Amino acid sequence: MKTIILRTASDFLLPVLLLFSVFILLRGHYLPGGGFIGGLVASIAFVLDAFANGLENTKKLLKIHPGFLMPFGLVISAVAAISPIIFTGQPIMTGLWANDPIPVIGSIGSALFFDTGVYLIVIGASLTIIFTISESA
Amino acid sequence: MNEQIIILPLLLHLVFSISLMFFWTNIKAQKVLSITGSFLAMCASIWVFIYVWDNGIQTFQAGNWEAPFGITFVGDTLASILVLLTGITGFAVSIFAAVSVIKARLRFGFYSVFHFLLMGLNGAFLTGDMFNLYVWFEIIIISSFVLISLGGEKNQLEGAVKYFTLNFLASMIFLTGLGVLYGLTGTLNMADLSQKIPLVNNQALVDVTAFLFLVGFGIKSAVFPLYFWLPASYHTPPSAVSAIFSGLLTKVGVYALIRVFTLIFVNDSFIEIMLQSLAILTIFSGGIGAIIQKNIRKVFSYLIICHIGFMIGGLGLFTEVAMAGAIFYLIHDIVVKTNLFLVSGLIYRLKSTTSLDRLGGIYKSYPKLSLLMAIPLFSLVGIPPLSGFWPKLSLLLAGFNEGNYWYFGAVIFGSLLTLIAIAHVWAKAFWEDGKEIKKSKKFIEFNQLRKYQKMQYVAPIVFLAIVSLYIGFGAEHIQQVSLRIANEVFDKQAYFDAVFK
Numbered sequence: 306m307k308t309i310i311l312r313t314a315s316d317f318l319l320p321v322l323l324l325f326s327v328f329i330l331l332r333g334h335y336l337p338g339g340g341f342i343g344g345l346v347a348s349i350a351f352v353l354d355a356f357a358n359g360l361e362n363t364k365k366l367l368k369i370h371p372g373f374l375m376p377f378g379l380v381i382s383a384v385a386a387i388s389p390i391i392f393t394g395q396p397i398m399t400g401l402w403a404n405d406p407i408p409v410i411g412s413i414g415s416a417l418f419f420d421t422g423v424y425l426i427v428i429g430a431s432l433t434i435i436f437t438i439s440e441s442a
Numbered sequence: 443m444n445e446q447i448i449i450l451p452l453l454l455h456l457v458f459s460i461s462l463m464f465f466w467t468n469i470k471a472q473k474v475l476s477i478t479g480s481f482l483a484m485c486a487s488i489w490v491f492i493y494v495w496d497n498g499i500q501t502f503q504a505g506n507w508e509a510p511f512g513i514t515f516v517g518d519t520l521a522s523i524l525v526l527l528t529g530i531t532g533f534a535v536s537i538f539a540a541v542s543v544i545k546a547r548l549r550f551g552f553y554s555v556f557h558f559l560l561m562g563l564n565g566a567f568l569t570g571d572m573f574n575l576y577v578w579f580e581i582i583i584i585s586s587f588v589l590i591s592l593g594g595e596k597n598q599l600e601g602a603v604k605y606f607t608l609n610f611l612a613s614m615i616f617l618t619g620l621g622v623l624y625g626l627t628g629t630l631n632m633a634d635l636s637q638k639i640p641l642v643n644n645q646a647l648v649d650v651t652a653f654l655f656l657v658g659f660g661i662k663s664a665v666f667p668l669y670f671w672l673p674a675s676y677h678t679p680p681s682a683v684s685a686i687f688s689g690l691l692t693k694v695g696v697y698a699l700i701r702v703f704t705l706i707f708v709n710d711s712f713i714e715i716m717l718q719s720l721a722i723l724t725i726f727s728g729g730i731g732a733i734i735q736k737n738i739r740k741v742f743s744y745l746i747i748c749h750i751g752f753m754i755g756g757l758g759l760f761t762e763v764a765m766a767g768a769i770f771y772l773i774h775d776i777v778v779k780t781n782l783f784l785v786s787g788l789i790y791r792l793k794s795t796t797s798l799d800r801l802g803g804i805y806k807s808y809p810k811l812s813l814l815m816a817i818p819l820f821s822l823v824g825i826p827p828l829s830g831f832w833p834k835l836s837l838l839l840a841g842f843n844e845g846n847y848w849y850f851g852a853v854i855f856g857s858l859l860t861l862i863a864i865a866h867v868w869a870k871a872f873w874e875d876g877k878e879i880k881k882s883k884k885f886i887e888f889n890q891l892r893k894y895q896k897m898q899y900v901a902p903i904v905f906l907a908i909v910s911l912y913i914g915f916g917a918e919h920i921q922q923v924s925l926r927i928a929n930e931v932f933d934k935q936a937y938f939d940a941v942f943k
Contacts (some may be wrong), residue, residue, distance in 0.1 A: 368936045375463065376464055379463070380563060383456060387453065389506075392444060395505050395506050396446060396502045396503055396504055396505065397446065397449065397453075397505075398504050398505040399505055399506040400505070
């Protein structure tokens with residue numbers, strides 16, 4: 306599938322889709338969006354790149370094996386979930402929020418870190434699955 | 443803050459499972475980390491049990507949302523003793539897995555998934571929310587599917603497909619039941635449901651929902667007639683994996699049945715009759731299956747089914763004595779069944795086979811080990827004063843007092859079949875003179891193992907044997923625990939008050 310249209314388009318689409326995925330991730334708390342679909346959009350960006358430029362190219366682009374994103378994502382999510390017990394003595398997964406909102410991102414809370422963890426896990430898992438299937442095909 | 447320690451074992455398993463992923467390639471570090479993790483989780487679960495025993499039912503709301511809306515975690519005595527048993531068996535199995543599971547399997551994250559499985563089990567026991575229970579069941583299924591198919595041998599995948607299909611079907615039925623239940627009452631919090639279900643106008647639909655739950659959990663706990671996935675799949679994975687499966691996975695189904703039919707759907711005579719008849723049929727089919735099998739692990743698999751019937755029947759009688767008997771049996775069964783599959787792993791290492799036709803002469807060559815292995819085998823049969831005797835006594839007494847002679851007879855008949863099956867195993871594998879067994883060249887003899895490796899094979903079996911001996915000789919303690927649990931599960935108001943404090 307190495308048509309010139311797809312290849313040119315994917316070069317532009319990769320950064321746009323990644324940016325869009327971050328937008329979806331940050332938007333997620335009160336509006337439709339969040340870590341899961343954000344991660345899916347980000348992995349679509351890489352899959353599209355793999356379609357257009359070949360799997361080897363995408364792997365070079367990623368530098369690390371996508372599977373390694375999963376433990377890191379899990380750590381971020383787990384710490385975000387456990388943090389209320391450690392810091393305030395409230396039950397697990399209670400939302401902790403900073404007092405002042407930050408421009409562009411909005412208010413920062415433990416939910417954001419939880420979602421970021423999910424985002425990384427979803428990218429890691431879906432890319433690992435897709436790469437493994439396309440390698441063995 | 444204090445009540446939150448009930449999820450400490452769960453969090454420990456989560457933390458260790460994640461940190462094991464960082465040592466993906468370093469198997470030695472994984473072994474050390476996993477055994478440390480299970481040991482810490484076991485200590486934590488002992489603490490949880492003592493805390494709940496001293497201070498009564500502990501509850502807290504995850505996310506700090508109030509009770510019917512947030513997810514409640516409830517640590518009553520039933521949940522905390524099951525968490526304790528998960529800790530004990532998890533610790534034993536993680537030691538056994540370190541030496542018995544081959545490297546090719548360990549390299550693909552065996553330990554990480556193993557801790558996820560234990561986390562899921564802890565969660566399922568502690569949750570006080572029906573939908574959350576479903577989520578924990580999914581975590582258990584996904585991890586167990588990885589564990590059962592890891593290695594990718596042909597018969598293993600065949601077993602895994604049967605296992606997965608039937609369990610998945612059970613989950614769908616469970617989910618359907620949840621949907622109807624939510625439609626009827628508008629809540630899925632167990633304590634809230636226990637108050638709202640009697641107020642529903644359409645009681646016929648409540649009965650249908652109860653039946654959906656019975657089928658869903660029945661498949662998961664391998665109750666007649668949909669039990670055939672269990673003997674088809676439990677003998678295929680490594681024995682460490684089947685040990686944890688046989689000890690805890692089917693028992694989660696029994697736990698869910700106990701929870702649902704004492705808290706939510708009570709005084710349903712149809713369900714009670716259904717449970718009793720299913721129990722009798724399960725005892726018969728499991729017991730008869732066990733005596734005709736030629737493979738030790740298949741014999742044990744059928745015995746699991748047989749003994750599930752004892753517990754389901756105890757639940758179906760619905761009196762305090764019967765419930766205490768069923769809970770006592772559950773406690774005894776988790777420890778002994780786990781140990782039996784560890785024994786089958788040790789037998790495989792001694793003789794390179796688990797087929798009864800080819801086994802023989804273990805007593806002659808390993809007399810001390812044979813005596814050790816006799817403890818779990820005869821605890822299962824229930825020779826007094828070993829652990830299986832006391833709960834059967836309670837169950838028989840309950841059956842007799844209730845005038846339910848079918849169940850009374852079935853328990854006696856089931857015990858007889860268990861005795862025959864175990865005596866058959868003992869005579870064939872331990873006493874009879876063995877034939878020369880052809881071993882493959884790659885097979886490592888037990889005697890060739892290093893000393894610490896031998897210890898890793900024997901220590902978990904000794905540990906669980908000591909626990910089951912304690913259950914047998916310290917029966918009055920366990921009986922006390924079981925009676926308190928039986929009191930608690932019948933006292934819906936106390937559960938409700940603990941959640942909505």
